Amino acid sequence: MVASNHDTHDTIAAIATAHGRGGIGVVRVSGTRLDGFAQGLCGKTPRPRVATLCDFSDDDGGRIDQGLALYFPAPHSYTGEDVLELQGHGGPVVLQRLLKRCLTLGARVAEPGEFSKRAYLNGKMDLAQAEGVADLIDAATEQAARCANRSIHGEFSLAIHALARQLVELRALTEATLDFPEEEIDIGTRDDQLRRLAVIRTQLDTLLAASDQGSLLRDGALVVLAGQPNAGKSSLLNRLAGEEIAIVTEIPGTTRDAIRQSINLYGVPVHVIDTAGLRESADPVERIGIARTWDAIEKSDLAVLVIDGVKGESAEDRAILARLPKGLPCLLVYNKADLANKPMARAGDSESPRVTLSAKTGEGIEALRKALAEAIGWRGEAEGVFMARARHLDALRNARSRLAQAQTETRRQELFAEELRQAHEALMSITGEVTPDDLLGEIFSRFCIGK
Ligand SMILES: Nc1nc2c(ncn2[C@@H]2O[C@H](COP(=O)(O)OP(=O)(O)O)[C@@H](O)[C@H]2O)c(=O)[nH]1
Ligand SMILES: [Mg+2]
Incomplete structure (x- = not known):
């Protein structure tokens, strides 16, 4: 998992429901040790995962609203931290007061997507799954929503991992040859390499085709x-x-x-x-x-x-x-x-x-x-299609051209190994196993506040 430079230990809060009036509105809080926080706001620490009727109290002890509090102690929560969800009446004034109260209790306003980012950083889901969450919220059609759901449940990530696993095996096989001079690599090993490479390339093409269709569904x-x-x-x-x-x-x-x-x-x-x-x-x-x-x-x-x-x-x-x-x-x-x-x-x-x-x-x-x-270019079948973003397609295409290049370098094992390494890295950037911090900022900043 990626290490982060961000301070992921402070408490964040946001109104998680859409702007405007609604029957119910939700303020969501995430941080380490929210039991005291809940005590201050609700007058008690709600039993974990049990809807608890409370008075949400203001700084002066007055009542902001009466509503339900849900407490999810770490690690069994969306973010992997302590999470408190406050369901109040869905008026903008009520929710703003509730949010303000959270701030005086020590929280800061969450950035867009920050809850999901923490979920990712805490290993609750990988990057492709987190992106699926945003895509589900943004889905414009039922088919797009179904497709995003599959990403959230890890189907896209599974396909990437299956491919990566085979690539790892081929890399291991190849790295083992690097200690030997070129002429000592036996023909059987080389055949094995080429056979494995061909299988991986075919599967990558299939994955890319399914992802191309998914990007149409999304965009x-x-x-x-x-x-x-x-x-x-x-x-x-x-x-x-x-x-x-x-x-x-x-x-x-x-x-x-x-x-x-x-x-x-x-x-x-x-x-x-x-x-x-x-x-x-x-x-x-x-x-x-x-x-x-x-x-x-x-x-x-x-x-x-x-x-x-x-x-x-x-x-x-x-x-x-x-x-x-x-x-x-x-x-x-x-x-x-x-x-x-x-x-x-x-x-x-x-x-x-x-x-x-x-x-x-x-x-x-x-x-x-x-x-x-x-x-x-829509082939009319949403099943089996992956909700790919431009970022995913770029990575898949990059991996594909690396593997095509590798195919031409089998006589030079160092170069062959290097192309495989880069293809592997491109694949892992999709699920976020190797992803620079600035890219993370870019991805999560496009999420909704409170998600
Ligand atoms: N009979 C018939 N008239 C049409 C048809 N499509 C448009 N029109 C008529 O053609 C005129 C121009 O239509 P409009 O949609 O404004 O064309 P535009 O300028 O290309 O946007 C209008 O009087 C329409 O009622 C059609 O399929 N059949
Ligand atoms: Mg016209």
Whole structure:
């Protein structure tokens, strides 16, 4: 476990429930030896792990609130320290007074994620599990929540450890050869090394694929609806969202501000942006809107070019297509299928997938959802997927390239050993066995207060 430079022995306190009014609000306290603290606040030390009705008293002995106290003496608590949870009435004033009282009793206000950080530092969970806690709280879809839950329960960590264990065996085998001159390493040993390396590489690829999918579940994808005015972009956003979010009129140039709406695409949170139609315009406001459309396209993971299928694809549509950033996946949508009585026009030279639909009637929308999912790389199966963060993917890719490099170095055992060592280190950074302190600060600062 990582040693910490932080003072992890002081007492921390925070309001753990969301801001605003609620039936119940929770103030959470963690530190070493909270029995005296509980005595001061509740007039008694609650029996461990038994909900105890108490008066929470102020500095002058007056009552702040009556509520339940839960006392979890170390080490059987979330943080591994003594933890006291005070459930009061969920009004902001009550909870602020309760928190203030904790401060006069010697606590300080916890930083975001500090409870989970202590849980990690005290060996209650590893880093990937702690990140799963934050991901569960942030989950935007049910599938994402399930996936985060698996991380909390250590499934991702188990997969990492299984891989690391095999790597350790290969490293041990390799380190043992280092004492011998190159020519004395027998062919059997070398074959064994290569066989083991191949197995590890295959498993790492599988893990990486599952993690890639998980990062889609966690972060979602940004999809921009672009096209000429009146093609039906705003109608399409409304149809996808199932709500009248964007204004739709027959007047070209209605949409100016980019409008963003998140939709649930088979469990993946997809952020759809409706934009101002792309055309030459003299209107200064519309021109700003058009500039923003191009900005949005630059940042997106996928551009959906909406084409008025009645008019068919025009030179303007082809010009927009040509101006899209290179390498950005694109999906062509031929809209207004309810009106077209002739076959929809097809963009001759584009290899982008295409869907014919009607934003007005909803015909073809399911086909669009499927095409969107495919275009952003979602394979549609949330089971067995790991809730990976960019940090995890980087580490996995790093390990993968180390192992690929190792494969080329089998004739030079020192270099081979070194590549294995670095691959191992990259893997262990995921669960936090080797993680620098500044990275820890970065990870936990993104948590909620009180978690
Ligand atoms: N018949 C028909 N009309 C549509 C369809 N989609 C949009 N429209 C109409 O086309 C016009 C422009 O639609 P809008 O969504 O504002 O287009 P935008 O400028 O691309 O955002 C409106 O009058 C819509 O009612 C469709 O699928 N079928
Ligand atoms: Mg519009």
